[in-house]
Amino acid sequence: MKLYYAPGACSLADHIALIETGERFDVEKVDLKAKRTESGADFTAINPKGYVPALGLEDGTVLTENIAVLSYLADRAGSLLPDNGMRRWRVLETTAFVSTEVHKNFKPFFSPDADDKRKAEARDILDKRFAYLNERLGDRDYIVEDEMSIADCYLFVTLRWAKEVAKISLPARLDAYYARLKERPSIRKAMETEGIA
Template sequence: MKLYYAPGACSMASHIALNEADETFSIEKVDLAAGKTESGADFKRINPKGYVPTLELDDGEVLTEGPAILQYIADRNPDSRLAPKAGTFERVRLQEHLNFISTEIHKSFGPLFYKAASDDMKAFARGRAELRLGYADRILSDGRRYLMGEDFTVADAYLFTVARWAIPTGIGLDRQPNLQAYVKRVSERPAIRKTLAAEDQK
């Protein structure tokens, strides 16, 4: 398998999941602005949507969309406990977390990474992102170690990735102490340290 990624982008969640599952895979960096991969390939020929993550399977099939890729990795590796068994209520709860992270937290940050976004648009986006991060903070306020309890899942790989964006965008996590402690705790996992190092992230 090959994961196409951009350093620190949402593709980091898939990268973390692959490392957590101890999968055999390669990575190739993508310059999203130029639309080229590190080897010089036209990225839109690989993924016409033009964004990461993109997972190319050994049989040539290509998967896109972070939540789908995350669940695919988890289901390939049931012993990793990265997702509850399909068909269970716990699996639906995981999907609920993934959808919220994807559509509410992740998308809230979008304007903060667009150079063309106006100051008003960015101010609105910061407020919305902080509100959504606050919800995640409340989930973690009961003392649970991870989103689903004691087991690290692919939802944690995703939340960790997007919560980190609060720092470079100037939102910070000081007003979300539970989430702030969670990000620090999760960052100590060996698979996450390995991923951060591979993507040259701190």
């Protein structure tokens, strides 16, 4: 497998998940503005959508979109997403919430033409989403029950954006959760490979 990523982008979640699963894989950095891979390939020939993540599979097919890639990796490795039961659905529910209600609201912080008003509106929404997740986390180490899941991989990335890009103060439990996850070996290794702090 090969993960196409941009440093610190949402593909970091997939990078973390790949390390967590213990699967063998390669990575290739993508310049999202130029739409070129580090080896010089036209990234739009790999993923016509032009954004990461993109996961090249052994049979030559390419899988895109975070929820699909994360679920595929978890099912393939038999970890990070339970086979069945309510915990499986809670992990998928939380992963979808991170994708649709948290990730999308960072758009103004990555858009060069976004004004302060749009950023302030996004901050207000994100504050509410993080307050909900803070309550949902409670006193657990992970966002869904007591084991690392794909939801944690994805949530970590958005919390990093909150701190590093949007300068949002996280609620106390969520902030402590972020600090704990940042010390996890898979996360440290993924960030080191991508050259981000």
